[in-house]
Amino acid sequence: MIHEHGLECRDLLGNLSEFIDGGLDDETCEKLRSHMSGCENCRLVFDTTTRTIYLYQTVANETALPEDVRGRLFNTLKLDDLIKPTRRAHES
Amino acid sequence: METVAEFSLELLRAGDRVEFARLVESFSVSIYRLALQMLGNQQDAEDVLQITFVKAFQHLGEFEGRSSLSTWLYRVATNEALMLMRRKDASVSLDEEKSDDEGDSFQPHELADWTKLPEGDLLDVEARTQLEKAIRSLPVRLRAVFLMRDIEGLSIRDTGEALGLTETAVKTRLLRARLQLREKLSAYFGERLRQENKK
Structure with a gap:
């Protein structure tokens, strides 16, 4: 399905990133919100874009530095004596 | 972050x-x-x-x-x-390409509302593979901006400084990266949604 974009739809798309990041003035935000309340496709693009970012952030937050990689890093930097135990290693 | x-x-x-x-x-x-x-x-x-x-x-x-x-x-x-x-791959570059000029005319095509899928579905093993596949398919000039800004939480200005880009270029590439990822995930989750609805 291809959404035929009118002027306001183009405005939303052009401002989408700054709208998501909270970088727009109140008046522009209100205009975009008002447009989305009557334009299902634009609301959908906004919702799915924010959800896309959220999913990548959630997965990234789970990324840890593997213990062996951390150990080799401190070894390469000759900082072995200053390596702190990670919480997991500390608990075990 | x-x-x-x-x-x-x-x-x-x-x-x-x-x-x-x-x-x-x-x-x-x-x-x-x-x-x-x-x-x-x-x-x-x-x-x-x-x-x-x-x-x-x-x-x-x-x-x-x-x-x-x-x-x-x-x-x-x-x-x-x-x-x-x-x-x-010698062709890898952060530089602009001709296709960069087409960014503002990028139109979303996939319009499935997959946001209501349970979080468990959105983050299961298969979905994570798709997330990985989608980001890896982004050109490096877009991927780098998305990672700096949306994953590492750098400001537009700092992202520009780190990558040697103007703030305008960062904003353009960020929008394009977000929309391209959205498009790819919407195609995948939209299909899953259709499969769910058939059940």
Whole structure:
């Protein structure tokens, strides 16, 4: 399905990133919100874009530095004596 | 993404090992994550991580403090990741391409409302594979901006400094990266939604 974009739809798309990041003035935000309340496709693009970012952030937050990689890093930097135990290693 | 403690530039420039170890502790996860997402390979990510901090230690004396320490580290890491990528594919570049001009006319085509799918479905093993596949398919000039801005939480300005881009270029590429990822995920989750509805 291809959404035929009118002027306001183009405005939303052009401002989408700054709208998501909270970088727009109140008046522009209100205009975009008002447009989305009557334009299902634009609301959908906004919702799915924010959800896309959220999913990548959630997965990234789970990324840890593997213990062996951390150990080799401190070894390469000759900082072995200053390596702190990670919480997991500390608990075990 | 995370709050980073302040560091003493004076101690770092003087080669203080304790302060440098503190810097490594604070940034190693972020640098590793960035390299892993840029390169998609754990060994390459580890190489970039090590080279970044070796270079940081060697060149901290020259760090003028015009950008933040984190931005400087991200810049070193990105340059190393790009060099590694170029060794495998000489055409890899952060530079603009003709297709960049088409960015503002990018139109969303996939309009399935998959946001109501349960979080367990959105983040299951199959979905994670698709997330990985989608980001790896982004051109590196878009991927780097998305990772810096949306994953590592750098400001538009700092992202520009780290990648040697103007703020306008960062904004254009960020929008394009977000919309392209959205499009790819919408195609995948939309299909899953249709399968769910058939049941």
